[in-house]
Amino acid sequence: MLAAAFLAPTLLVLAMTLSGLLPVSARRTARKVMAAASPIVVVPGVITSLRAPTTADGAAVADGPGALSVPWMLFGVELAVDYPGRALLLIAALLYASALSAVTWLKLRHAEPRYTGLSALLVVCYMGNIGTYLAADSVTFYLSFALMSFAAAGLVVHYRSRSAHRAARIYLVMSVLSEVAVLAALLLTVAAGGRLVDEAPAAISASEHTGLIVGLLLFGFGVKAGAVPLHVWLPLAHPAAPPAASAVLSGAMVKAGMIGWIRFVPTDAGDASEVAGRVLLTVALLGAFAAVAVGLLQSDPKVLLAYSTVSQMAFIAAVLAAGLILPDLHPATTAAAIIYAVHHGLAKGALFLGVPVVSHYGHGVSGIVVAVGMVGAGLAVAGAPLTSGAFGKYVSKEAVAGISVLGVPLDAVLPLVATGSTLLLMRFAWVMRRAERRSRRAPDGELISWVAVAVAGIAVPWIVGLAWFPEGGPELAVPGWSASTVWDAIWPILLGLVLGSGIWVLHARGRLPRWVPRADGTFIAPGDLVVPEETILRTTGRRGSRGLDVLEAHSMAVRRTVAHSADRVSELISAGLLAGERRLTRWEASGLVVLLALGAVVAASVVIALSGGGGR
Amino acid sequence: MSLTQSALGALVLLPLLVAAVTAVLPHTPRRTLGVGTALVLPVLLAPVLWSTAVDGDVVDLALGGYEPPLGIRLRADGLSAAFLTLSVVVGTAITAYAAVLPHSTGRRIVSPPTMQPEGPAGPGGGAQPEPAEQAAPADRPGVWRPGHPSFWPLWLACWSGLNAVFLSGDLFNTYVGLELVGMTAVALVALGGRSSWQAALRYLFVAVLGSLLLLIGIGLLVSITGTLDVLQAGAVLADAPEETRPAAVLALCLITVGMCLKVALVPFHTWLIPAHAGAPSAVSPLLSALVIKAPVFVLLRVWLWVVPAGEDLAVLTVVLSVMGAAAVVGGSVLALRQTHLKPLIAYSTVAQVGYWFLFAAMVGGSSSGSPEGLPGVDITEDDVVSSALVGTVAMALGHGLAKAAMFLAAGFLKDLYGTDEMDRLRGVGQHHPGLVMAMGLSAVGLAGLPISLSFSGKWMLTTSAVAAGHYWAVVVIVIGTILSAAYLVRAIAPLLVESEDEGTAVEVPEWQLEHASVLTQLPPLVLGLLTIVAGFGGALLGDLLTVGAPW
Amino acid sequence: MTEVVSTVQWYLILGTVVGIAGTVRLMLTRDLMARLVAMNVVGIGSLLVLLALGAAAPEIDPVLSALVITGLVITVAFTGVGAVLIRRIEGIEDTQEEAQEDAQEDPQEGREDEDGGERG
């Protein structure tokens, strides 16, 4: 079944490709049928996730249905479904299935342009994405990572608009940098003996280049996970993609960076781990709040959601960083990160998928359903009690107890992220409420998939956190119903609500101070840092290339001069020879030469005759 | 007299006889007889080659039964067999070419008032219409026509002379053969019409001077040794008393200078360019491929078989090899500067001659830098000389094959298009793929690139140069190879490129193109292929040359 | 090595001097006819040398005599060819008429004879 999880999408994409051989009309039909069938390819993945056994400590059972070894492929492909893989596989399958059905189960006139191609790309991304979760050897991991990264560029640029092109360009540049960093790190890891993912952290910490490898890993996966300041592509790419694609980008793909950290960064590498943890924690906290600040100033709902993703991923990063700083916490932080990731993936997926749903179904009876769903998802992201968000936040907070930043305990800082989320989501709700409503249409794949994800967002995190949680794993704190627990979950949200309402009231009355930037996406453009970066790069690029042009011109000039003088010299030589030859061609000259030769012979023989003493 | 021996005699006498007969025959039978001879000679060659190459015997024949010192003695050892093979192969190919394309044999004047005294089907007349006739006004009595019937007797006599030189066992014979070759060669050059007469005369003077020097040298040797026989003279000189040595050296010097004149070693090469370039298309290849091989052969004989090596020859060997090096480099550079095809090829001959004289350095012995005694090296003096000999002979033979093909092709183009200026011949190669292919193959041979006989020769020569410590020779060979590749590309590449400027392109009447049938392209192509194929015969040649070798 | 020697040496020296003088002339003149004559002088000089060499031995060497005779014949033959060529070349430089006459008398036959003579 594990093999089928990969084979099914491969076959589908192959079939879609090969249908290009058919005549035009047949090709169109075939592709339409296949696109409509595409959500089915996740079924083996779901089954695998549900049925694959894990051992008591969360590892995959060797020789079981949750492990697969293909020794002839590449350098031996190893796949294993362990606890993190299983959990993430499930949400990935759900998200992708929803995205696919949102794209394909529509009336033709409602569908995206080129939706069959989009669905094929989604399927490819799916393969790569679940590959990163399930890979048990470094090469396979890299393969999946690269596959996903590059296929996603197609999602980003789908609309072909100017902004989509810009987003895709920046996305590709960042992806390539991340790929190279990851490649370098993995090469070093494997060289140190960490071919299998299980052995990788130990190998890294035993290697001579631990610091370097960890740095590369932080950077490489940081790009993918949207860690500040490497997040710049994210607020551009996620909004640029079609909503369904944004859902998987935000919900599943960014988790590939997280799983990379979890799989590879060693905790027992002493200083290296600690430094890495500190660095990660710093940037994570910075990102978690800065993203909120920047996000609040945006006006595009999808950009808002993207910044929310940056903030949420920073939250996860902070949790993981705690595990690096205090290795004892590691099992707990990892588990917490997984659960949080599951929750966030579904909730954020629901929000992204909800953007078009609101505009299409956001009135009348269906509007109520939609509103409920969206608010639910939003509350989940904010971490309101009873929601999966509360579960994730609670688990995380428990896991990081014992770490402090600048003297403030981390578990006291993290809830403030929820405040930020609340603010962002209020802004999101505000923007969405004013968003244009299009003509209503009959329930179709868009609505169904949104509903499915929203429902899954309620149930799945609990399954993952409770039913599947490995018995031998760290002790998992489940939020109880004590007042303090509930209060802990609620106060950040309330704080956010108060702040947000305050701002809104001020704004509504026009009392906002003049210096406060207006939230129209102009004060700080989406992608924040990327704007100056782009400018700098463009300038240096232009200057650099001009400099190189000059250099090249000079080297060409030198070369030409050298070649020219060489030509001159050879010309002189051959001209000299030619002149000599011309002179020699005259009979008298050549005769003189002959005479000289003969004279030399005679003279020589006279000398020999005299010295030899012999006579004729 | 065994079959082989009679074949030996016939190789010399048959062409001579046929030459005498053709001289008194009308023109068409001359051609037939010539072709017949060319068909017979390979058959005669076979037994000779068999007994030298396979059985390893030296074939000996005293003509008319007279023994040395007076008798005419033919002897075929390995060296003879090698050169003889060249003579027969190239000779046959050129005969075929001349027979197929009679107008390649020269130009003659006929008088229109008495309208074609030999009839239109004469060997020169061919079957083609003659537009020149219309062009020539009636009041101009003399008209140049392509084709010259005298080619046949002259060429056959020349062939006989060549074989005589290669087969002669005594110096007298060598001299006579060489004279026969020289005389007929001069006459053959003169067949090229008005423009070639000056060149022929110049050639004549040089040839005579060279012959006289040879004659004096031979006389000196005879007066010392009392015999004309090569082997006997060599044996006598080897044991000769010290006081005869200067005379022997003087003889050697005279012969060497004489032969250098005839072979056109730089700086005695100036006669060669007009002679070879101006000769008719069927003659240039003969001159370049065969005629200058005769003096080379004589030199090899005298240096290796007759006069024993000694310290006192050191200066001479150095001078010769330096001249050789100068020829390689200078000839190649001058070839690069030519604008016409045939002079370019003639200069290439000058350059090639240089290679054969690098051999002198190897005969002169090893320099101090020789790698003897280094790990894995076990070279003796004899090895150096013998591999140098193999190399030189291989290069000479390779040159013979390749140059014959090259000159045939160039002459063909010149005849057809009326010019051999390379700029004007742009793109004409498109009409004659076989011809260009032949030129390409022979260019490989001339440049000494693998796989070709010249390459094998260069290899052996380089090896022995390195073994003898003459590293400079390697440099010369390398430079020569690069330059030769350069000028050959310069010669051939334009043929393949369409003319950029339509105005300069030469036009060829349709009938002439038709006339340039596949058959005419065959001889150069075969020779070109042989150049390449013979490259695999290096080892065979090495074995062959040990037959009757002086060591 | 008695008084015979001196005679022989005289001849040798004479031959050498004649030969060298001829060569110098041959090599340095532009006049074709002069060159042809000089060529013959060289021939005679070398034949003198050969004769002297033949005489140096205790008894006259027949081989050298044979060489001399052959050399003589060959020189004559070459002179003939040379003469024909010179005539033609000068003919070109002279008037048109002459050149045509030269051509019409089919000079090849003459040359064949010379070849034949050489062979004999």
Added chain:
Amino acid sequence: MVIPELMEEVLEVSGRFVPLVMVLLSVTAAVLIFPLREQSVRLRSTINIGLAVIKVVLVALLVPPVVVEGVRPEFSTPFLPGLDLVLRVDPLALFFAGLSVLLWLLTTIYAVGYLEGKTHRSRFFGFFSLCVTATVGLSFSGNLITFLLFYELLTLVTYPLVAHWGNPASVRAARLYLRYALTGGLSVLVGVVWLTMHAGPVDFTEGGAEGVVELARQEPMQATVIFVMLVGGLAVKTAIFPLHGWLPAAMVAPAPVSALLHAVAVVKAGAFGIVRVIDDVYGVEAADSLGVLSPLLVMACVTVLFGSYVALRQQDLKRRLAYSTVSQVSYIVIGITLVDVIATAGGLAHLVHQGIMKITLFFCAGLFAEVLHVHQVSEMRGLGRRMPWTSAAFTVGAFGMIGLPPTAGFVSKWQLGQGALASEHPWVLLVLLASTLLNAAYFLPVVYTMWFHAPELDDEDGADGADAADGAESADAADGADSADDEADDEAEVAVREPKVLLIPTAVTAVLVVGVGLIASLPLSPWETARIIAEGVFG
């Protein structure tokens, strides 16, 4: 299992003739083709392709006995006094010969289509066959002199191919090529002569020829000079900086010729020669102790970066590919000079991998030029829509060049990286990564433009008419054509017919690029074979 057994018997009986037959087969093709008339297309193609297929089959049959059982069929004949021509089949020989014959078959098919209706085809295919003769001979050469012969032959027979169009530009380029190659060849020649003087006829022996090793021990100075001459000469064909000048110029040749120059014939012959010299003549240890490998490594690294950098600055597609070749071929040299089993294997594997990838790219470039007259990178907008299959193949090739998994390029790059880390020069990893970045920098924009920009059509109005195909997808071989959608009518208008004869070989190589990478660990895959060879080299 009948066939291998049969093959074994055949090998026993006529073993020594097998390599000879391989060489002669191509000569036969040339001899048969040269005299053919221009018009007899079918006969010529039949001869060409038929013989090419036979050779592929022969090589395939030779693989099991030679690689697995260690049989070494050998043919030798005297060439010069004391020197033999030796043809021997060993795994490395078979490795290279396999690449040659396979790609040759494909290129021949491509060329048949490419040259349809053009002039001088008999000449072209004749020299084409001679070219493969030289390459096959080169691979089976059992000693230096044989190698040299075929090496020079290769130079000569490629000259008419480069000059094929007969216009001044191509003749100039061909002359430049000849100048470079002949000079290099002479350097090799002198080196070989010198070496032969000291060490006798140098047989290729795993771990180094005896005499040469001895020489290197006793006369390191001379051995070094000879090494420099040999490798310096070979480096010309390998286009190692600064001897690469001819390669971009030679781009004027017909596309199949460029393809084979870059993928198999010329460039690879040089690289193969360097492998032979280092591994089988000097032996890695001896060469390493001479201290000549590190400078060569540095040169190769400089070439890798330089080639990529210059490629980045090219706007002409073929020139960009040419400089990419300059860069990529030096990977092989890097692998060999790192003195490590894995690195050597990686380098050797790249010999084959680069060939497959580069030939794909050149096939595509040829198709673009032929069908739509696209030569500049800037003209490639929307090609994915107009020529989906070709674009897909190009994408696969480009991803291979960048070294993305699971393409063949990834396999060799990964192993080179591993080898570098295991060797004494871990810094080479930096070069590899920098090159990856540069490769991405000059290939990704091309791929991106192809797929995600609208084609420039005179009658095209919509800006969003571009085709939705996954240019970024690397998983599937000939993907990217999954484009049909509601706008299929539009597509039918924009898409052009891609000639099948040209497309099929292109598709096959593209599939191979991914296939070879995917099955890297299967026995007898290029990578596994390279590993076996490398293990032989290091004893």
